[in-house]
Amino acid sequence: MNDTEDIDWDAWRVGEPSPDFVDGVMNAVRRSGAIAPARRADAADARAPISRRRIALSAGAAVVAASLGGYAMVGHLRGARTSELVDGAQTPKDESAGESSRPRMNEAGEQGAANSAHAMGGEGGVSATVINRARRDELRGRLLSPLQARGVERDPHTGFTLPSRSTGPSHNLTEAYIAARVREDFLPLARSCYQNALLTHPTLRGRVVIDFMIVGDAKVGGIVDQAKIEETSDIADPEFATCVRESMLSMVFEPPDNDGWVSVAYPILFDPDDEQPRR
Protein backbone atom coordinates (compact mmCIF):
# COMPACT_ATOMS: atom_id res chain seq x y z
CA MET A 1 0.00 0.00 0.00
CA ASN A 2 1.26 3.47 -0.66
CA ASP A 3 0.01 6.96 -0.09
CA THR A 4 -2.22 6.90 -3.11
CA GLU A 5 -4.25 3.99 -1.88
CA ASP A 6 -7.14 5.12 0.24
CA ILE A 7 -9.05 3.39 2.96
CA ASP A 8 -12.61 4.11 3.91
CA TRP A 9 -12.00 4.27 7.64
CA ASP A 10 -15.66 4.83 8.31
CA ALA A 11 -16.22 1.25 7.23
CA TRP A 12 -15.32 0.46 10.85
CA ARG A 13 -18.78 1.03 12.13
CA VAL A 14 -19.62 1.28 15.78
CA GLY A 15 -23.38 1.61 15.94
CA GLU A 16 -25.35 4.18 17.88
CA PRO A 17 -25.88 4.79 21.58
CA SER A 18 -29.04 3.43 23.08
CA PRO A 19 -32.08 5.68 22.47
CA ASP A 20 -32.56 6.07 26.21
CA PHE A 21 -28.90 6.79 26.90
CA VAL A 22 -29.40 10.51 27.53
CA ASP A 23 -32.20 9.85 30.00
CA GLY A 24 -30.04 7.26 31.69
CA VAL A 25 -27.22 9.75 32.15
CA MET A 26 -29.53 12.41 33.52
CA ASN A 27 -31.09 9.94 35.93
CA ALA A 28 -27.65 8.88 37.07
CA VAL A 29 -26.73 12.51 37.64
CA ARG A 30 -29.84 12.97 39.74
CA ARG A 31 -29.16 9.79 41.68
CA SER A 32 -25.67 11.00 42.40
CA GLY A 33 -27.28 13.87 44.27
CA ALA A 34 -25.34 16.43 42.31
CA ILE A 35 -28.20 18.33 40.76
CA ALA A 36 -28.56 21.95 41.61
CA PRO A 37 -32.01 21.85 43.27
CA ALA A 38 -30.84 19.30 45.84
CA ARG A 39 -27.87 21.48 46.61
CA ARG A 40 -30.04 24.50 47.18
CA ALA A 41 -32.25 22.50 49.49
CA ASP A 42 -29.24 21.35 51.47
CA ALA A 43 -28.01 24.88 51.87
CA ALA A 44 -31.39 26.02 53.12
CA ASP A 45 -31.50 23.16 55.58
CA ALA A 46 -28.06 23.97 56.87
CA ARG A 47 -29.20 27.49 57.67
CA ALA A 48 -32.35 26.32 59.43
CA PRO A 49 -32.68 26.64 63.19
CA ILE A 50 -31.68 23.60 65.20
CA SER A 51 -35.25 22.77 66.12
CA ARG A 52 -36.23 22.66 62.44
CA ARG A 53 -33.29 20.43 61.63
CA ARG A 54 -34.28 18.05 64.40
CA ILE A 55 -37.75 17.75 62.92
CA ALA A 56 -36.29 17.04 59.52
CA LEU A 57 -34.08 14.32 60.92
CA SER A 58 -36.95 12.65 62.71
CA ALA A 59 -39.03 12.70 59.58
CA GLY A 60 -36.21 11.16 57.60
CA ALA A 61 -35.76 8.39 60.12
CA ALA A 62 -39.48 7.76 60.09
CA VAL A 63 -39.48 7.32 56.33
CA VAL A 64 -36.74 4.74 56.54
CA ALA A 65 -38.49 2.88 59.31
CA ALA A 66 -41.77 2.84 57.44
CA SER A 67 -40.18 1.66 54.24
CA LEU A 68 -37.92 -1.04 55.49
CA GLY A 69 -38.69 -2.05 58.99
CA GLY A 70 -34.97 -2.20 59.47
CA TYR A 71 -32.17 -4.15 57.87
CA ALA A 72 -28.67 -5.06 58.80
CA MET A 73 -25.29 -4.29 57.37
CA VAL A 74 -22.06 -6.06 58.04
CA GLY A 75 -18.71 -4.66 57.08
CA HIS A 76 -15.10 -5.64 56.95
CA LEU A 77 -11.93 -4.22 55.58
CA ARG A 78 -9.61 -6.15 53.35
CA GLY A 79 -7.40 -8.24 55.60
CA ALA A 80 -9.47 -7.88 58.73
CA ARG A 81 -13.11 -8.00 59.63
CA THR A 82 -15.39 -6.07 61.86
CA SER A 83 -19.09 -6.52 62.17
CA GLU A 84 -21.73 -4.13 63.24
CA LEU A 85 -25.42 -3.54 63.40
CA VAL A 86 -26.00 -0.22 61.82
CA ASP A 87 -29.72 0.03 61.38
CA GLY A 88 -32.81 -1.87 62.30
CA ALA A 89 -33.57 -1.71 65.99
CA GLN A 90 -31.94 1.69 66.31
CA THR A 91 -34.56 3.25 64.10
CA PRO A 92 -37.59 4.55 65.99
CA LYS A 93 -40.44 2.74 64.27
CA ASP A 94 -43.09 4.54 66.33
CA GLU A 95 -42.36 7.69 64.35
CA SER A 96 -43.57 6.11 61.15
CA ALA A 97 -47.17 7.11 61.81
CA GLY A 98 -48.46 9.61 59.33
CA GLU A 99 -45.78 8.92 56.75
CA SER A 100 -47.56 7.98 53.59
CA SER A 101 -45.02 8.21 50.82
CA ARG A 102 -41.65 6.67 50.13
CA PRO A 103 -38.63 8.79 49.35
CA ARG A 104 -37.81 9.72 45.81
CA MET A 105 -34.45 8.88 44.32
CA ASN A 106 -33.04 12.37 44.43
CA GLU A 107 -33.95 12.83 48.05
CA ALA A 108 -32.36 9.64 49.20
CA GLY A 109 -29.04 11.13 50.22
CA GLU A 110 -30.58 13.57 52.62
CA GLN A 111 -32.89 11.06 54.18
CA GLY A 112 -30.22 8.42 54.53
CA ALA A 113 -27.92 10.88 56.17
CA ALA A 114 -30.68 11.96 58.46
CA ASN A 115 -31.29 8.41 59.55
CA SER A 116 -27.65 7.89 60.28
CA ALA A 117 -27.53 11.03 62.37
CA HIS A 118 -30.52 9.90 64.33
CA ALA A 119 -28.92 6.56 65.04
CA MET A 120 -25.86 8.38 66.29
CA GLY A 121 -27.95 10.09 68.88
CA GLY A 122 -28.27 13.73 67.94
CA GLU A 123 -27.56 16.60 65.67
CA GLY A 124 -24.11 17.16 67.10
CA GLY A 125 -23.09 14.18 65.04
CA VAL A 126 -24.78 15.62 62.01
CA SER A 127 -22.51 18.57 61.54
CA ALA A 128 -19.46 16.57 62.50
CA THR A 129 -19.83 13.43 60.47
CA VAL A 130 -22.79 13.35 58.15
CA ILE A 131 -22.34 15.15 54.89
CA ASN A 132 -24.86 14.56 52.20
CA ARG A 133 -23.90 13.14 48.86
CA ALA A 134 -24.11 16.41 46.98
CA ARG A 135 -21.81 18.17 49.38
CA ARG A 136 -19.31 15.37 49.25
CA ASP A 137 -19.46 15.34 45.48
CA GLU A 138 -18.52 19.00 45.55
CA LEU A 139 -15.76 18.35 48.00
CA ARG A 140 -14.51 15.42 45.97
CA GLY A 141 -14.50 17.61 42.87
CA ARG A 142 -12.32 20.15 44.64
CA LEU A 143 -9.92 17.47 45.78
CA LEU A 144 -9.81 15.64 42.47
CA SER A 145 -8.85 18.62 40.34
CA PRO A 146 -5.46 19.21 41.95
CA LEU A 147 -4.76 15.50 41.75
CA GLN A 148 -5.48 15.48 38.05
CA ALA A 149 -3.49 18.64 37.59
CA ARG A 150 -0.41 17.06 39.06
CA GLY A 151 -0.70 14.21 36.62
CA VAL A 152 -1.93 11.21 38.55
CA GLU A 153 -1.78 8.18 36.32
CA ARG A 154 -3.03 4.74 37.00
CA ASP A 155 -1.77 1.24 36.56
CA PRO A 156 -3.53 -2.08 36.93
CA HIS A 157 -3.60 -3.79 40.30
CA THR A 158 -6.15 -6.22 41.61
CA GLY A 159 -8.94 -4.80 39.52
CA PHE A 160 -8.03 -1.17 40.12
CA THR A 161 -5.49 1.21 38.73
CA LEU A 162 -2.85 2.83 40.88
CA PRO A 163 -1.44 6.35 40.99
CA SER A 164 1.74 6.29 38.97
CA ARG A 165 3.66 8.32 41.51
CA SER A 166 2.51 6.32 44.48
CA THR A 167 5.04 4.65 46.68
CA GLY A 168 2.83 1.68 47.43
CA PRO A 169 0.03 0.83 49.79
CA SER A 170 -0.36 3.13 52.77
CA HIS A 171 -1.00 2.05 56.32
CA ASN A 172 -1.92 5.26 58.08
CA LEU A 173 -5.65 4.79 57.56
CA THR A 174 -6.65 2.27 60.17
CA GLU A 175 -9.42 -0.22 59.70
CA ALA A 176 -11.30 1.38 62.56
CA TYR A 177 -11.05 4.80 60.93
CA ILE A 178 -12.23 3.57 57.52
CA ALA A 179 -15.01 1.53 59.08
CA ALA A 180 -16.18 4.59 60.98
CA ARG A 181 -16.19 6.76 57.87
CA VAL A 182 -18.04 4.12 55.89
CA ARG A 183 -20.52 3.56 58.68
CA GLU A 184 -21.25 7.21 59.19
CA ASP A 185 -21.01 8.64 55.70
CA PHE A 186 -21.55 5.81 53.24
CA LEU A 187 -24.02 3.41 54.80
CA PRO A 188 -26.79 6.02 54.98
CA LEU A 189 -26.41 6.52 51.25
CA ALA A 190 -26.25 2.80 50.58
CA ARG A 191 -29.36 2.43 52.66
CA SER A 192 -31.20 4.93 50.52
CA CYS A 193 -30.02 3.11 47.39
CA TYR A 194 -31.49 -0.06 48.82
CA GLN A 195 -34.74 1.68 49.69
CA ASN A 196 -35.17 2.79 46.13
CA ALA A 197 -34.26 -0.61 44.75
CA LEU A 198 -36.90 -2.19 46.97
CA LEU A 199 -39.54 -0.04 45.35
CA THR A 200 -39.15 -1.96 42.12
CA HIS A 201 -37.74 -5.23 43.48
CA PRO A 202 -39.34 -5.85 46.88
CA THR A 203 -37.57 -9.19 47.35
CA LEU A 204 -34.13 -7.79 46.69
CA ARG A 205 -31.66 -8.89 49.33
CA GLY A 206 -28.22 -10.36 49.71
CA ARG A 207 -24.56 -9.71 50.30
CA VAL A 208 -22.80 -7.03 48.31
CA VAL A 209 -19.04 -6.56 48.43
CA ILE A 210 -17.89 -3.07 47.50
CA ASP A 211 -14.26 -2.62 46.52
CA PHE A 212 -12.88 0.87 46.59
CA MET A 213 -9.53 2.56 46.48
CA ILE A 214 -8.52 5.66 48.40
CA VAL A 215 -5.85 7.88 46.90
CA GLY A 216 -4.72 11.45 47.48
CA ASP A 217 -2.03 13.40 49.22
CA ALA A 218 -1.55 15.60 52.23
CA LYS A 219 -2.30 18.78 50.32
CA VAL A 220 -5.57 17.82 48.68
CA GLY A 221 -6.91 15.10 50.96
CA GLY A 222 -8.07 11.58 50.23
CA ILE A 223 -10.74 10.61 47.76
CA VAL A 224 -12.27 7.40 46.52
CA ASP A 225 -10.68 7.11 43.14
CA GLN A 226 -12.32 3.90 42.02
CA ALA A 227 -15.13 1.75 43.29
CA LYS A 228 -16.97 -1.30 42.08
CA ILE A 229 -19.26 -4.01 43.27
CA GLU A 230 -17.67 -7.41 43.10
CA GLU A 231 -19.19 -9.79 40.62
CA THR A 232 -19.77 -12.35 43.32
CA SER A 233 -22.28 -10.07 45.02
CA ASP A 234 -25.82 -11.32 45.38
CA ILE A 235 -27.64 -8.22 44.20
CA ALA A 236 -27.20 -7.63 40.50
CA ASP A 237 -29.70 -4.83 40.03
CA PRO A 238 -27.87 -2.32 37.78
CA GLU A 239 -29.53 0.80 39.18
CA PHE A 240 -28.78 -0.28 42.71
CA ALA A 241 -25.19 -1.06 41.77
CA THR A 242 -24.77 2.33 40.12
CA CYS A 243 -26.29 4.11 43.09
CA VAL A 244 -24.02 2.31 45.56
CA ARG A 245 -20.95 2.88 43.43
CA GLU A 246 -21.70 6.56 42.93
CA SER A 247 -22.27 6.94 46.63
CA MET A 248 -18.91 5.39 47.39
CA LEU A 249 -17.22 7.63 44.84
CA SER A 250 -18.54 10.66 46.69
CA MET A 251 -16.71 9.67 49.89
CA VAL A 252 -13.71 11.57 51.21
CA PHE A 253 -11.13 10.37 53.72
CA GLU A 254 -7.92 11.45 55.28
CA PRO A 255 -5.18 11.11 52.66
CA PRO A 256 -3.08 7.94 52.50
CA ASP A 257 0.46 8.74 53.55
CA ASN A 258 3.42 8.92 51.18
CA ASP A 259 1.14 9.46 48.17
CA GLY A 260 0.12 5.85 48.44
CA TRP A 261 -3.23 4.14 48.27
CA VAL A 262 -5.53 2.05 50.40
CA SER A 263 -7.60 -0.74 48.91
CA VAL A 264 -10.72 -1.77 50.79
CA ALA A 265 -13.27 -4.55 50.37
CA TYR A 266 -16.41 -3.85 52.33
CA PRO A 267 -19.21 -6.43 52.34
CA ILE A 268 -22.68 -5.30 53.24
CA LEU A 269 -25.68 -7.49 53.86
CA PHE A 270 -28.92 -6.00 52.64
CA ASP A 271 -32.02 -7.65 54.01
CA PRO A 272 -35.28 -5.87 54.82
CA ASP A 273 -36.35 -8.56 57.30
CA ASP A 274 -33.26 -9.33 59.34
CA GLU A 275 -32.09 -7.10 62.12
CA GLN A 276 -29.01 -9.18 62.83
CA PRO A 277 -25.94 -9.20 60.62
CA ARG A 278 -25.41 -12.15 58.36
CA ARG A 279 -22.50 -13.23 56.24
Add this chain to the structure above:
Amino acid sequence: VSIFVGERKLHDVGPGTARRGPQLSRRTLEGCRAHDPDAFREFVIAHQRGVHALLVRLVGRREQVPDLAQETFLRAYRAFPTFDLDGPAKDSTWVLTIAVRLALNERRRLARNPSSSQSADVADLPDVSTPETERARRELGRAIECAADELSDDQRAVFVLAEYHGMSVAEIARALEAAENTVKTRLFRARAHLRERLAAFAKENIR
Protein backbone atom coordinates in the same frame (compact mmCIF):
# COMPACT_ATOMS: atom_id res chain seq x y z
CA VAL B 1 -14.74 10.19 4.44
CA SER B 2 -11.71 8.62 2.88
CA ILE B 3 -8.32 9.13 4.44
CA PHE B 4 -5.07 8.13 2.88
CA VAL B 5 -3.00 5.60 4.72
CA GLY B 6 0.57 6.69 4.68
CA GLU B 7 3.20 8.61 6.53
CA ARG B 8 2.34 12.25 6.78
CA LYS B 9 1.86 14.91 9.36
CA LEU B 10 -1.18 14.57 11.49
CA HIS B 11 -2.79 17.78 10.34
CA ASP B 12 -2.66 16.45 6.82
CA VAL B 13 -4.88 13.55 7.75
CA GLY B 14 -7.08 15.51 10.12
CA PRO B 15 -10.59 14.89 8.86
CA GLY B 16 -11.72 18.40 9.65
CA THR B 17 -14.62 19.72 11.58
CA ALA B 18 -16.92 16.90 10.51
CA ARG B 19 -15.06 14.60 12.91
CA ARG B 20 -14.62 17.04 15.73
CA GLY B 21 -18.12 16.84 17.07
CA PRO B 22 -20.84 19.44 17.28
CA GLN B 23 -20.06 22.88 18.60
CA LEU B 24 -22.06 23.99 21.59
CA SER B 25 -22.74 27.60 22.36
CA ARG B 26 -20.83 29.35 25.10
CA ARG B 27 -24.10 29.92 26.87
CA THR B 28 -24.77 26.18 26.96
CA LEU B 29 -21.30 25.46 28.26
CA GLU B 30 -21.66 28.14 30.91
CA GLY B 31 -24.89 26.43 31.92
CA CYS B 32 -23.02 23.14 32.21
CA ARG B 33 -20.43 24.81 34.40
CA ALA B 34 -23.25 25.99 36.63
CA HIS B 35 -24.69 22.45 36.71
CA ASP B 36 -27.81 23.46 34.83
CA PRO B 37 -29.52 20.13 34.02
CA ASP B 38 -30.99 21.40 30.75
CA ALA B 39 -27.64 22.62 29.52
CA PHE B 40 -25.98 19.40 30.53
CA ARG B 41 -28.61 17.36 28.73
CA GLU B 42 -27.80 19.34 25.61
CA PHE B 43 -24.14 18.56 26.18
CA VAL B 44 -24.86 14.83 26.50
CA ILE B 45 -27.00 14.81 23.38
CA ALA B 46 -24.28 16.59 21.44
CA HIS B 47 -21.44 14.30 22.46
CA GLN B 48 -23.04 10.93 23.10
CA ARG B 49 -22.24 9.60 19.63
CA GLY B 50 -18.62 10.67 19.78
CA VAL B 51 -18.11 9.17 23.22
CA HIS B 52 -19.89 5.97 22.24
CA ALA B 53 -17.84 5.62 19.06
CA LEU B 54 -14.59 6.23 20.90
CA LEU B 55 -15.38 3.66 23.57
CA VAL B 56 -16.45 0.99 21.10
CA ARG B 57 -13.29 1.50 19.06
CA LEU B 58 -11.10 1.34 22.15
CA VAL B 59 -12.67 -1.40 24.25
CA GLY B 60 -14.68 -3.25 21.60
CA ARG B 61 -18.35 -4.05 21.44
CA ARG B 62 -18.63 -4.99 25.06
CA GLU B 63 -21.44 -4.77 27.51
CA GLN B 64 -19.39 -2.30 29.54
CA VAL B 65 -19.55 0.37 26.84
CA PRO B 66 -22.86 1.93 27.98
CA ASP B 67 -21.63 2.01 31.57
CA LEU B 68 -18.35 3.57 30.54
CA ALA B 69 -20.19 6.15 28.47
CA GLN B 70 -22.42 7.00 31.39
CA GLU B 71 -19.44 7.21 33.70
CA THR B 72 -17.77 9.54 31.23
CA PHE B 73 -20.63 11.99 31.38
CA LEU B 74 -21.00 11.70 35.14
CA ARG B 75 -17.37 12.62 35.56
CA ALA B 76 -17.80 15.44 33.08
CA TYR B 77 -20.75 16.72 35.06
CA ARG B 78 -18.78 16.72 38.28
CA ALA B 79 -15.73 18.30 36.74
CA PHE B 80 -17.53 20.91 34.67
CA PRO B 81 -17.06 23.71 37.24
CA THR B 82 -13.31 23.35 36.62
CA PHE B 83 -13.64 23.37 32.83
CA ASP B 84 -12.04 26.49 31.40
CA LEU B 85 -14.22 27.86 28.61
CA ASP B 86 -11.30 29.92 27.40
CA GLY B 87 -8.72 27.21 27.80
CA PRO B 88 -7.02 25.23 25.06
CA ALA B 89 -9.38 22.25 25.28
CA LYS B 90 -12.66 22.28 23.39
CA ASP B 91 -15.58 20.67 25.15
CA SER B 92 -15.55 17.81 22.65
CA THR B 93 -11.86 17.18 23.23
CA TRP B 94 -12.34 17.47 26.96
CA VAL B 95 -15.10 14.88 27.20
CA LEU B 96 -13.20 12.55 24.88
CA THR B 97 -10.22 12.89 27.18
CA ILE B 98 -12.32 11.62 30.06
CA ALA B 99 -13.64 8.78 27.91
CA VAL B 100 -10.25 7.69 26.62
CA ARG B 101 -8.82 7.45 30.12
CA LEU B 102 -11.73 5.36 31.25
CA ALA B 103 -11.37 3.19 28.17
CA LEU B 104 -7.67 2.62 28.74
CA ASN B 105 -8.34 1.69 32.34
CA GLU B 106 -10.99 -0.74 31.17
CA ARG B 107 -8.66 -2.32 28.64
CA ARG B 108 -6.08 -2.85 31.35
CA ARG B 109 -8.71 -4.46 33.50
CA LEU B 110 -9.85 -6.67 30.66
CA ALA B 111 -6.27 -7.66 29.97
CA ARG B 112 -6.03 -8.96 33.51
CA ASN B 113 -9.42 -10.67 33.38
CA PRO B 114 -9.96 -11.63 29.75
CA SER B 115 -12.91 -13.86 30.60
CA SER B 116 -14.82 -11.15 32.43
CA SER B 117 -16.45 -9.91 29.29
CA GLN B 118 -16.44 -11.11 25.76
CA SER B 119 -16.38 -8.64 22.94
CA ALA B 120 -19.11 -9.27 20.45
CA ASP B 121 -17.71 -10.90 17.37
CA VAL B 122 -17.90 -8.59 14.43
CA ALA B 123 -19.42 -11.47 12.51
CA ASP B 124 -22.31 -11.38 14.97
CA LEU B 125 -23.39 -7.93 13.91
CA PRO B 126 -26.78 -7.80 12.25
CA ASP B 127 -26.32 -9.25 8.82
CA VAL B 128 -28.53 -7.14 6.70
CA SER B 129 -28.88 -8.19 3.13
CA THR B 130 -26.88 -5.62 1.21
CA PRO B 131 -25.52 -5.00 -2.22
CA GLU B 132 -22.05 -6.21 -3.09
CA THR B 133 -20.48 -2.86 -2.34
CA GLU B 134 -21.94 -2.81 1.12
CA ARG B 135 -20.74 -6.34 1.75
CA ALA B 136 -17.23 -5.34 0.73
CA ARG B 137 -17.45 -2.32 3.00
CA ARG B 138 -18.42 -4.48 5.93
CA GLU B 139 -15.47 -6.74 5.25
CA LEU B 140 -13.23 -3.72 5.16
CA GLY B 141 -14.65 -2.59 8.48
CA ARG B 142 -13.86 -5.98 9.99
CA ALA B 143 -10.35 -5.83 8.60
CA ILE B 144 -9.76 -2.40 10.12
CA GLU B 145 -11.18 -3.50 13.44
CA CYS B 146 -9.05 -6.64 13.53
CA ALA B 147 -5.93 -4.75 12.55
CA ALA B 148 -6.58 -2.05 15.14
CA ASP B 149 -7.10 -4.72 17.75
CA GLU B 150 -3.51 -5.80 17.25
CA LEU B 151 -2.22 -2.39 18.22
CA SER B 152 -1.04 -1.66 21.73
CA ASP B 153 -3.53 0.22 23.86
CA ASP B 154 -1.60 3.45 23.57
CA GLN B 155 -1.16 3.17 19.81
CA ARG B 156 -4.79 2.31 19.34
CA ALA B 157 -5.90 5.29 21.42
CA VAL B 158 -3.68 7.67 19.49
CA PHE B 159 -4.84 6.31 16.15
CA VAL B 160 -8.54 6.46 17.02
CA LEU B 161 -8.31 9.95 18.48
CA ALA B 162 -6.43 11.20 15.44
CA GLU B 163 -8.29 9.48 12.65
CA TYR B 164 -11.82 9.30 14.00
CA HIS B 165 -12.03 12.35 16.21
CA GLY B 166 -9.74 14.77 14.44
CA MET B 167 -7.63 15.57 17.47
CA SER B 168 -4.26 17.16 16.95
CA VAL B 169 -0.99 15.80 18.30
CA ALA B 170 -1.02 18.47 21.00
CA GLU B 171 -4.59 17.61 22.00
CA ILE B 172 -3.84 13.91 22.12
CA ALA B 173 -0.70 14.55 24.13
CA ARG B 174 -2.72 16.47 26.68
CA ALA B 175 -5.44 13.83 26.76
CA LEU B 176 -3.02 10.98 27.32
CA GLU B 177 -0.62 13.01 29.44
CA ALA B 178 2.19 12.07 27.09
CA ALA B 179 4.85 14.05 25.28
CA GLU B 180 4.00 15.17 21.77
CA ASN B 181 6.95 13.25 20.40
CA THR B 182 5.65 10.13 22.09
CA VAL B 183 2.27 10.65 20.47
CA LYS B 184 3.88 11.10 17.07
CA THR B 185 5.86 7.92 17.54
CA ARG B 186 2.79 5.96 18.54
CA LEU B 187 0.86 7.30 15.59
CA PHE B 188 3.69 6.44 13.23
CA ARG B 189 3.85 2.87 14.50
CA ALA B 190 0.09 2.47 14.48
CA ARG B 191 -0.12 3.56 10.87
CA ALA B 192 2.79 1.38 9.91
CA HIS B 193 1.07 -1.62 11.41
CA LEU B 194 -2.26 -0.84 9.77
CA ARG B 195 -0.56 -0.23 6.46
CA GLU B 196 1.05 -3.62 6.67
CA ARG B 197 -2.08 -5.42 7.82
CA LEU B 198 -4.42 -3.77 5.35
CA ALA B 199 -2.11 -3.79 2.37
CA ALA B 200 -3.33 -7.02 0.87
CA PHE B 201 -6.89 -6.18 1.68
CA ALA B 202 -6.65 -2.73 0.19
CA LYS B 203 -5.21 -4.04 -3.06
CA GLU B 204 -8.22 -6.29 -3.44
CA ASN B 205 -10.88 -3.99 -2.07
CA ILE B 206 -10.05 -0.49 -3.09
CA ARG B 207 -13.24 1.39 -3.43
